[in-house]
Amino acid sequence: MAQKIKMIMAKPGLDGHDRGAKLLARVCAEAGMEVVYTGLRQTPEMIVAAAEQEDADVVGLSSLSGVHNYFFPKVVELMKQKGLEDVLLVGGGIIPEEDYDFLKKSGMNAIFGPGTPTGAIVDFIKENVRKR
Amino acid sequence: MAHDFAAQILEGSNRAAARLISWLEDEDERAYECMKEIYPHTGRAFVVGITGSPGAGKSTLTNALAREIRQSGLKVGILAVDPSSPFTGGALLGDRVRMSDLADDPDIYIRSMATRGFLGGMAKAASDVVKVLDALGKDVIVIETVGVGQDEVDIVGVADTTCVVLVPGLGDAIQSMKAGIMEIADVFVINKADRPGADMLCAEVSARIEMDAHLRERGWVAPVNKSVAVEGVGVHELWLSIEAHRKYLFDSGRFYESRREKIAKEALRMIHGELFRVVREQLEQSGRLDAAVEKLMNKKLDPYTLMRDTLTEWLSSSQCKRRHDEDTKG
Ligand code: B12
Ligand SMILES: Nc1nc2c(ncn2[C@@H]2O[C@H](COP(=O)(O)OP(=O)(O)OP(=O)(O)O)[C@@H](O)[C@H]2O)c(=O)[nH]1
Ligand SMILES: [Mg+2]
Numbered sequence: 001m002a003q004k005i006k007m008i009m010a011k012p013g014l015d016g017h018d019r020g021a022k023l024l025a026r027v028c029a030e031a032g033m034e035v036v037y038t039g040l041r042q043t044p045e046m047i048v049a050a051a052e053q054e055d056a057d058v059v060g061l062s063s064l065s066g067v068h069n070y071f072f073p074k075v076v077e078l079m080k081q082k083g084l085e086d087v088l089l090v091g092g093g094i095i096p097e098e099d100y101d102f103l104k105k106s107g108m109n110a111i112f113g114p115g116t117p118t119g120a121i122v123d124f125i126k127e128n129v130r131k132r
Numbered sequence: 133m134a135h136d137f138a139a140q141i142l143e144g145s146n147r148a149a150a151r152l153i154s155w156l157e158d159e160d161e162r163a164y165e166c167m168k169e170i171y172p173h174t175g176r177a178f179v180v181g182i183t184g185s186p187g188a189g190k191s192t193l194t195n196a197l198a199r200e201i202r203q204s205g206l207k208v209g210i211l212a213v214d215p216s217s218p219f220t221g222g223a224l225l226g227d228r229v230r231m232s233d234l235a236d237d238p239d240i241y242i243r244s245m246a247t248r249g250f251l252g253g254m255a256k257a258a259s260d261v262v263k264v265l266d267a268l269g270k271d272v273i274v275i276e277t278v279g280v281g282q283d284e285v286d287i288v289g290v291a292d293t294t295c296v297v298l299v300p301g302l303g304d305a306i307q308s309m310k311a312g313i314m315e316i317a318d319v320f321v322i323n324k325a326d327r328p329g330a331d332m333l334c335a336e337v338s339a340r341i342e343m344d345a346h347l348r349e350r351g352w353v354a355p356v357n358k359s360v361a362v363e364g365v366g367v368h369e370l371w372l373s374i375e376a377h378r379k380y381l382f383d384s385g386r387f388y389e390s391r392r393e394k395i396a397k398e399a400l401r402m403i404h405g406e407l408f409r410v411v412r413e414q415l416e417q418s419g420r421l422d423a424a425v426e427k428l429m430n431k432k433l434d435p436y437t438l439m440r441d442t443l444t445e446w447l448s449s450s451q452c453k454r455r456h457d458e459d460t461k462g
Contacts (some may be wrong), residue, residue, distance in 0.1 A: 030222055031218065031222060034244075036244045037226050039228070055153065
């Protein structure tokens, strides 16, 4: 049987906006991926533990409350500590464009803001995901 | 490499276990050498199945049960199965949402799995994954099946104790008379006992169990527990029931018997699966399947003859013969 892309979709912090994350989880599942939705209020530690246990190929972080500059780099760092460098890290939500550079430099592979066609997100994941 | 992987898993590496599980799901060749190495270290963990209709509270209950089990210091592995879409092959695995409070306990390992077209309420690799979690050092492994109907009962092939979760308001007395899911319960749980109708459902199920006891002599009578999983109510009692069943299995010798049955079935299933895969591949790739189907369509051939001819041919193939000769030589 062929390898399937396994993805974690997580909401870090206390942000309660889950529409985008749930939508994207569904879109990715429709595109043939196996998507683990973790629910709200995840600490970086919880997200990284889930990524490790699930052997995730992709970790998606969704943030609409302005905490991305704190949480995203923290997740990147913990992933590195666990030796999970080859996992694709993508983020989205309400993120000002001037933060994109900082987030990418800190290790996020891509950021997608509001209005991104979901197809573009799926394509990005499929093109950049690791082989195991 | 297989050796390193197996060693890492036996030392408790989540990461190595996680990768091996992925290979098992993908039926990747790399898995089998590792499995061979860890197999001698398996069979120690106790396996609990949690099954019931969609939305009955299986994940919430699994979460609460895991916390309860951790109180006694035992390490817990959780396998949560959700359905794959038959159309896209993808899956939305949502069981983990209810298990957030277990996420930072290093002695709990949670793995979500999609069914990938496998029926019966389970993922095909479930029994393999149980072995990996066992080798990883988990003492109790809890399997949450997909939300099931009435005859998706594959969980009994893997679990030592099967808990069937029922909720009030989903069906009437007739429902609890039906075979399948009702018959596999070692322990019943009436969850959402905070809702009206729980007492009545409890009475109905108890009556049904009593009736069954008249029909068939059994060493174990399934207890009926009530729980409010969201509040953790009744979960301690549920664990006591599971432990009582476990004790019964050991004291009566059923444990050994039932493990033996499971191992035999599993071995046969694996041989069946691989034999079928090889035969099918050969028939498809040589174009012979197409040709035969054409004949079946035109009624120039019947499937019974096709089946027998295929079998005869495979059994007399040179490989098989050599194997047979070797075996009889001793
Ligand atoms: C709907 C909404 C709500 C709903 C949320 C319902 C829910 N369950 O999600 C309710 C009414 C509850 C709500 C409450 C609040 N909200 Co509000 N809300 C919105 C609103 C109008 C739309 C958000 C939305 O659902 N969009 C639709 C989804 C599909 O889009 P999306 O999430 O952006 O996702 C897309 C992309 O961003 C990307 N994406 C998103 N996540 C991810 C993840 C990955 C991995 C990837 C690859 C891509 C990706 O892909 C998606 C598709 O293109 C926004 C304004 C806006 N225009 O965005 C404000 C907004 C987010 N809310 C805001 C605020 C302030 C609040 C409140 C604090 C208000 C208050 N004072 O009470 C509360 C906080 C609630 C909480 N607990 O966190 C602010 C946030 C400001 C900020 N960032 O600093 C916003 C921006 C409004 C504003 N302009 O002020 N809100
Ligand atoms: N009132 C009440 N609600 C409960 C109880 N247990 C679970 N729930 C709720 O029931 C809903 C479904 O719970 P889950 O644990 O996801 O159920 P499930 O059986 O795992 O669902 P699937 O995996 O989708 O089949 C959630 O909204 C829970 O909060 C309970 O004891 N009482
Ligand atoms: Mg569930």
